[in-house]
Amino acid sequence: MKALVIYTYPNHTSLNYAFLQKVIKGCQENLNIKELQVLDLYKENFNPVLVFNEYKRRRDMHVDSSIQKYREQITWADKIIFVYPIWWGRPPAMLIGYIDQLFASNFAYRDKKGLFPEGLLKGKSVVCVSTMKGPTHYPLIWLNNSHKILMKKALFSFVGIKKVKFFEFGNMESPTGNQEKKLEKVYQYFKRVGY
Template identity: 70%
Template sequence: MKMLIIYTHPNHRSLSYAFLQEVMRGSEENAYIEEVKVLDLYEEGFNPVLVFNENKRRRDMYTDPDFATYREQLMWADKIVLVYPIWWGRPPAMLMGYIDQMFASGFAYKEVGKLMPEGLLKGKSVVCISSMKGPAHYPLLMLNNAHKALMRKALFSYVGIRKVKFFEFGSMESPKGKQKEKLNKIYRYFSTLNR
């Protein structure tokens, strides 16, 4: 299995970065994981701003040469792992800008004249690892699970990815947040993952 990790947090001393380290540590010990690539969007200097003008048109995004390497990474990966905080009930704008530009028509899906398009990223799977300051049940009880609906239904299902696993950790700024237990849970998951 080839795995692409997309890390989205500006601070390498954050809990999100600690989760990234546990993903990598577990993956290194897993013989089933053949190769791992990490895309750190902030370190990469990824520009999340959409630009459409006389030279850049939305319908041509899927061939934009500026994104060729990122498209190759997504096509290469069997499993895509997203590591990010939840801010204001959703992923950071940096990650959403990446999604806006990478999951474009012609690359991630194509219109086929039906209610739903044909997803072009079938066969891949996704793991979302997110953390938040608020309690774990806040997104479900107060936001109608908006974060998971956005990622699973509005994005990944749309592009043909059916297998999406979530680790959504709450109360991460609390001394009682059980951070070490949650980090160990991520390590164990990736060290034993077999598909």
């Protein structure tokens, strides 16, 4: 199995970075994972801003040469792992901009006659590791699980990815947030996860 980790947080001394390190360590110790790539969107200076004009059209995003290497990473990966915070009930704008550009028509999905498009990323799996300052159940109770619905149904299912797992950790800025226990949980999961 080939795994791609997409990290979206600007600080390398943060708890999110600690989660990234646990994901990497677990993947490196996992006998099922033969190859691993890590994409740090902030370190990469990824430009999340969509630009469409008379020279750059939305329908041509699947062949945009400026993001070709990112398309190749997604194509290469069997498992895609996202590590990011939840800010205001959703992933950071940097990650949303990445998704807007990479999960484009004729790369991630293809329009066809009928109600639903054809997902072109079938066979891949996704794991989302996210942290938030608020309580663990805040997204469920106050936001009707909009984060998971956005990621699982509106995005991954749409492009053909059916196997999606979430780790949503709340109270991460609290002294009683059990950060070490949650870091260990993520490490153990990636150390033993199959496809």
